[in-house]
Amino acid sequence: MFEWLTLSNVGNVASILGIGLSLYVIYNVREIRKSYLFTARAPALLKSLRTHSSNIKDLLKEFETSIEEIETELARCSPILESLRRKVGRHERRSISIVIKQITTNKSLSTESKNTVWSIYKELLKVEEELRNLHKDRQWER
Amino acid sequence: MTTESEKLIDAVVRLIKGTQEGKISWTVKKQTVFPSIEPEENEPNIVYEAEYRNRRLRLFEVNNQFSAGRRTMLKIIDDSGTTLWLFPEISGLDDLLSSVRYQTADVKKFLDDIIGDGELELEHKEMSHSR
Numbered sequence A: 001m002f003e004w005l006t007l008s009n010v011g012n013v014a015s016i017l018g019i020g021l022s023l024y025v026i027y028n029v030r031e032i033r034k035s036y037l038f039t040a041r042a043p044a045l046l047k048s049l050r051t052h053s054s055n056i057k058d059l060l061k062e063f064e065t066s067i068e069e070i071e072t073e074l075a076r077c078s079p080i081l082e083s084l085r086r087k088v089g090r091h092e093r094r095s096i097s098i099v100i101k102q103i104t105t106n107k108s109l110s111t112e113s114k115n116t117v118w119s120i121y122k123e124l125l126k127v128e129e130e131l132r133n134l135h136k137d138r139q140w141e142r
Numbered sequence B: 001m002t003t004e005s006e007k008l009i010d011a012v013v014r015l016i017k018g019t020q021e022g023k024i025s026w027t028v029k030k031q032t033v034f035p036s037i038e039p040e041e042n043e044p045n046i047v048y049e050a051e052y053r054n055r056r057l058r059l060f061e062v063n064n065q066f067s068a069g070r071r072t073m074l075k076i077i078d079d080s081g082t083t084l085w086l087f088p089e090i091s092g093l094d095d096l097l098s099s100v101r102y103q104t105a106d107v108k109k110f111l112d113d114i115i116g117d118g119e120l121e122l123e124h125k126e127m128s129h130s131r
Helices: A007-065 A067-085 A090-105 A114-141 B004-020 B093-104 B107-115 B118-130
Strands: B026-030 B046-052 B055-063 B070-077 B083-086
Touching: A007 A067, A007 A114, A007 B004, A007 B093, A067 A090, A067 A114, A090 A114, A114 B004, B004 B046, B004 B093, B026 B093, B046 B093, B055 B093, B070 B093, B093 B107
Parallel strands: none
Antiparallel strands: B026 B046, B046 B055, B055 B070, B070 B083
């Protein structure tokens, strides 16, 4: 047992632990950075997302004549969602990715796409709700 | 797996859709309100009500107690107006309120009336001639 306890072996173990610790610190620093970025930027980004999703809901009243405007509003949502995705944890990232994917696959809408737009609108509301709750939680963590 | 809040959002979106498509009819109700001990129970003088699947819904906006701004509230009430259940604060309720206001104010018909108003069109033509 004590034969193994040479200076070289202890040094090796310490190095391995050091690498692990460094990775852990790097991960945590990244998470803290993301958390601060989210806390600072979320209100403005969520407000902007709120405006666009509300516009989509209004445009659904006259869907057939508003298809181009809805496409524009959806396109405006994408960069906001991308920006939010970079600032949140894995769980929220998944929900945001689902909406982004839905928007991307429905870039050009047809007169048949009304229900799809309703579905995207619903997912946008879910993301809003999730991120609003996350923002409230983060304010308590500070 | 669907969470409780996802279910609620689904329900609110269905109410918005039903309202916009005219499947749910809302009415404006003016009421006399006495201040309540519970601030949550304070309702404004004007509320919106609708019948949906034998349930009566009441929708209104109040000043938010804890922060600046307004909060939209949706309740299930009984025939005497007593609250049976209050929806939690959830995304989409303010959108529902805006759709309800649009419906009760009959904005669509008003816009169609303006567009179809021959007199206004005549005045517009006169204005463009005078330029």
